[in-house]
Amino acid sequence: MTFVTPTIEWAPLIPMMIVLGAAALGVLLEAIIRNPATRRVVQFVLSIAALLVAAGAAVLQWATLEGAGTIVMNGMITVDRQSLLWQIIILLFGIFGAMLFASRTSAGESAFTPLGASVPGSQDETIARRKGFELTEVFPLALFAVGGMMLFTSVTDFIFLFVALEVFSLPLYIMVAVSRRRRLLSHEASLKYFLLGAFSSAFYLFGAALLYGATGQSSYEGVALVVQQTASTDPLLLTGAVMVIVGLLFKLGAVPFHSWTPDAYQGAPTPVTAFMAAATKAAAAAALLRIVYTTFYTLGWELSWLFWAVAIASMVLGTVVALVQTDIKRMLAYSSIAHAGFILVAFGGFSSQALSALPVYLVTYGVATIGAFAVVTQVRERTEDGSIGGEATRLGQWAGLGKRSPLLAGAMALFLLSFAGIPLTAGFIGKFQAFSAAIDGGAWVLVLIAVLASAASVFFYVRLIILMFFTDVPEGAEEAVEVDHSPLARAVVVLTMILVLVLGIVPGWFLDAANNAAVLLIGVAG
Amino acid sequence: MFPFLTVLIALPAVGAAVLWALPASARGRVREIAIGFTAVELILAAVMFLQFDRDAAGTFQFAETHSWIPQIGTSWALGVNGIGLSMVILAVILTPLAILAGWREDRDVKKRTNYLALILLSQAFMVGIFVARDVFLFYVMFEAMLIPLYFLIGMFGGLQRRYAAVKFLIFSLVGGLIMLVGVIALYFQGPGGPQGFLTDNLTGIDFSTTTERLIFLAFFLAFAIKAPMFPVHTWLPDVAETARVGTTALLVAVLDKIGTFGMLTLCLVLFPDAARWAAPVIIVFAVISVLYGALLAIGQENMLRLVSFTSISHFGIMVLGIFAFQQTSIEGAALYMFNHGLSTGALFFVVGFLIARRGSANISDFGGLQKVVPVLAGTFLIIGMSALALPGLSPFISEIMVLVGAWGAVPVAVAFATVGVVLAAVYILWMYQRVFTGPTAKGLKKTRELTLRERLVAWPLIGLMLLLGFFPAIAINYLREPAQDIVSIVSVEEAGS
Structure with missing residues (x-):
């Protein structure tokens, strides 16, 4: 057997190359620049610059794309408008994420532990803090994650998808573990996330292997062709398809594959939570979308029970359990x-x-999520000596926030209303589009369940609004909570607020872009 | 042509923004600024009213159609026919009065600013709902309006305000979201395209029977919750009891009309067959609302709850008129929507005046006020009489039109509903008797007489009710043609099917 090296068209890969290249450079800079303060600035500037340039390159490609798109590396990657749109979305989330990573409290604290390798509560930790160490590795790690996610949305080969999956997952496991405060919780979250992530990777890999066994193909297109030709459904094929989808549903955080979500979200440093919540979900949804609509489309009937069951379970469980949470x-x-x-x-x-x-x-969803977590980073406890402490994440501590900081509380209310899908916020347009797609496919029973779940979900979103606006600050607790002013986090809040309103009121331009992107280059579902 | 309708929507919204943007030092005059905005709004609406072509009251006038989100088929399409016009007029009359009625309510300037800005914001949405000619736009306004209202109830008002605000929001959202399913499904039944949500494009669609009925029900449920009809009315008394009187007056007098307005202009027009199919059941619920509301009103101890139950009863009569599908009954229902706004708005305002004097809404805390404050008593009596439909005051003529008009179609229902009208005399007069007659209660000897400001709130409404009571033709001329159109849509297809 001779090995033929594929000719690679590099041009369509430029945005990803920029991000991954900058990530590699960032790792190098970690070793070169010794002064933590300088390193932090350099890493931040490098990240933002790389993400912006990559976004610019992706937009440029979108504008100059000829025909439906380009197939790269013998069909392992497909760059079409659908993938470019997702890449731009993930880059946007990456930019917001980097801004939050770099934000510091007025006491000059970042969200990350100064020395990740130190044992929590040990001498090392104290020394590292006193000496002003900075954990700036999160910037290159985040770039790796962004690059992996971009790849994840564009890959059209089951084996290569696994590579992309690991490229974006591994950095996230580390980033979850490096919280500055409550470090044991952070470690535990990371471990849970890692174990369940490995579990889901195994699911995915086994499914991909089964698909390969059933069809002899590893590319989406190759499997799709076999699927279309198979008259009777092959159990091997169907099992493989279900396991691949289950692997992706883990990343999406859908019930019953959700159990890592609450712990990882709570334990991770909040900027990481913000980035992860928005970007991972986008990447997972994009990959799922591409797989379902290229490869498994003709299996629609066989798979719809899975989507219905998981969708209903996620909506019901997510809503009901959120009602009783006391931590924001x-x-x-x-x-x-x-x-x-x-x-x-x-x-x-x-x-x-x-x-x-x-x-x-x-x-x-992602914009409002990042905005909401950015607000969370700024509501702080006050320590006994009067300085600003950790985040005040207990719901009760948010009472009366509307009086303390109308901007933050108003922004949070807007994000919550957007989650709830109230018109004139972005969330409504999103829900409207999603429900329209389902009704177009005749799934109006599912939509009916979804709107009832939305109505129920309003209950806990509104509970926070009640706390912030309709409840007075408890007696004697006026001093316990402090609103922090870090300019970068503020900027994220304001930018996401503007985006939520713009997408809610004049979303036409974005819907146009999404409509243009609604064509897959290969295996178009039709 | 001057874009009256867009300006009427934008002006209060701008007003709200101005109030919030004012620096703290300039906030001493927020009330004057707010009332200024509503006054300009009122003048604009009056000019529009004068320019409205009465002979073509059935067509949408001052129409504007701009592309909004063509990708999902929705446009910024506005227009008013006679019914929409009457509702807009009602909204612009009652908003400044609500502000005036609550003139002294806040000492805290920041709180006052928030309250007034939210009132202005709700006014923008109210007007928007009544002039929308696009189902999506209507829906957006319908849902977005909940937010200022939610804050109005939750931030200002009595002890139970948080509970009431959430109850209101959840009830409205459940209805609204189910309606959303209907809205989307309707789009797919219609012609689609960049103007696929325009009401005109959605009229006369050839549905399959089941689809039409399901979509009709999705819409109707939302409107029944809003209008409050038995058995989905339970949010209203709780809200009325705890919210500020100004909020409640606007809510019951104007916003709840969106329910009946939607039934009239969307349910009947878009889904005539389904409306006929559902009419018998809906009429039964309407009659239950009439009687249930009236009986519960008699039993109430709290005046605000009492008035809100009377409204549930009156909304039942409107729904009865709408679903009897008769020319006179629909005209009467549309007229009643306007008159009920005047009458109930006024009733809430005077109850508010009483509460401001006593610090309590309980009837048993009052007594014998007639001797102390005769002008207040007289004002209350006249407004009360309008609520029980005394001839000479405008609600009378509309109630008669509904009952007489519907008699030909559903005599049994009308017979029962008439009992409700009789019960109205009981709850109003008994309330008057307990509050104003008998020995003067302790601590009420020095009760203040109606002030000039309060007279400015109550008397114009009484004047309007007298005017329309003696010359109802002024209003009916605007409502006859739209009613004819609706009746013809509902009955033409009857011959066809």
Whole structure:
């Protein structure tokens, strides 16, 4: 057997190359620049610059794309408008994420532990803090994650998808573990996330192997052709398909594959939670979308029970459990599980409208999510000596926030209303598109369940609004909570607020883009 | 042509933004600024009213159609026919009065600013709902309006305000979201395209029977919750009891009309066959609302709850008129929507005046006020009489039109509903008797007489009710043609099917 080296068209890969290249450079800079303060600035500037340039390159490619797109590396990667749109979305989330990573409290604290390798509570940790160490590795790690996610949305080969999956997952496991405060919780979260992530990778890999066994193909297109030709459904093929999808549903955080979500969201440093919640979900939804609509489309009937069951379970469980949460990060985590259910509703009818609906949904959801967590980073406890302490994540501590900081509380209310899908916020447009896709496919029973779940979910979103605006600060607790002013986090809040409003009121331009992107280059579902 | 409708929507919204943007030092005059905005709004609406072509009251006038989100088929399409016009007029009349009625309610300037800005914001949405000619736009306004209202109930008002606000929001959202399913499904039944949500494009669609009925029900449920009809009315008394009187007056007098307005202009027009199919059951629920509301009103101890139950009863009569599908009954229902707004709005305002004097809404805390404050008593009596439909005051003529018009179609229902009208005399007069007659209660000897400001709130409404009571033709001329159109849509297809 001779090994033929494929000719690679590098040009369509430029955005990903920029991000991954900058990540590699960032790792190098870690070793070169000794002064923590300088290193932090350099890493931040490098990250933002790389992400912006990559986004610019992706936009340029979108504008100059001829025909439907380009197939790269013998069909392992496909760069079409669908993938470019997702890449831009993930880059946007990456930019917001980097801004949050770099934000510091007015006491000059970042969200990350100064020395990740130190044992929590040990002498090392104290020394590292006193000496002003900075954990700036998160910037290159985040770039690796972004690059992996971009790849994840563009890959059209089951084996290569696994590579992309690991490229974006491994950095996230580390980033979850490096919280500055409550470090043991952070470590535990990381371990849980890692174990369940490995579990889901195994699921995925086994499924991909089964697919290969059943079809002799590893590319989406190759499997798709066999699937179309197979008259009777091959059990091997179907099992493989289900396991591959289950692997992706883990990343999406849908019930019953959600159990890592609340712990990872709560334990991770909040900027990481923000980035992870928005970007991982987008990447997972994009990959799922591409696989379902290229490869498994003709299996629609056989698979729809899976989507229906998981969607309903996610919406119901996410909503019901969120109702009883007392920690704001956990509440948002369960809300994200419910949103995973809404995302799956769009798949419910197997209508090709989902191709334009899901990018819209994920953007509206992701922007509000990042905004909400950015607000969380700024509501702080006050320590006994009067300085600003850790985040005040207990719901009760948010009482009366509307009086303390109308901007933050108003922004949070807007994000919550967007989650709830109230018109004139982005969330409504997202839900409208997702539900339209499902109704177009005839799944109106699923949509009915989804709207009832939305109505129930309003209950816990509104509970926080009640706390912030309708409840007075408890007697004697006026001093216990402090609103921090870190300019970068503020900027993220304001930018996401603007985006939520713009996408809610004049979303036409973005819907146009999503409609343009609703064509897959290969195996177009039709 | 001057874009009256867009300006009417935008002006209060701008007003709200201005109030919030004011620096703290300039907030001493927020009330004057707010009332200024509503006054300009009122003048604009009056000019529009004068320019409205009465002979073509059935067509949508001042129409504007701009592309909004063509990708999902929705446009910024506005227009009013006679019914929409009457509702807009009602909204612009009652908003400044609500502000005036609550003039002294807040000492805290920040709180006052928030309250007034939210009132203005709700006014923008109210007007928007009544002039929308696009189902999506209607839906957006319908849902977005909940937010200012939610804050109005939850931030200002009595002890139970948080509970009431959540109850209101959840009830409205469940209805609204189910309606959303209907809205999307309707789009797929219609012609689609960049103007696929335009009401005109959705009229006369050839549905399959089941589809039409399901979509009709999705819409109707949302409107029944809003209008409050038995058995989905339970949110209203709780809200009325705890929210500020100004909020409640606007809510019951104007916003709840969206329910009946939607039934009239969307349910009947878009789904005529399904409306006929559902009419018998809906009429039964309407009659139950009439009687149930009236009976519960008699039993109430709290005046605000009492008035809200009377409204449930009156909304039952409107729904009865709408679903009797008769020319006179529909005209009467549309007229009643306007008159009920005047009458109930006024009733809430005077109850508010009483509460401001006593610090309590309980009837048993009052007594014998007639001797102390005769003008207040007289005002209350006249407004009360309008609520029980005394001839000479405008609600009378509309109630008669509904009952007489519907008699030909559903005599048994009308017979029962008439009992409700009789019960109205009991709850109003008994309330008057307990509050104003008998020995003067302790601590009420020095009760203040109706002030000039309060007279400015109550008397214009009484004047309007007298005017329309003696010359109902002024209003009916605007409502006859739209009613004819609706009746013809509902009955033409009857011959066909």
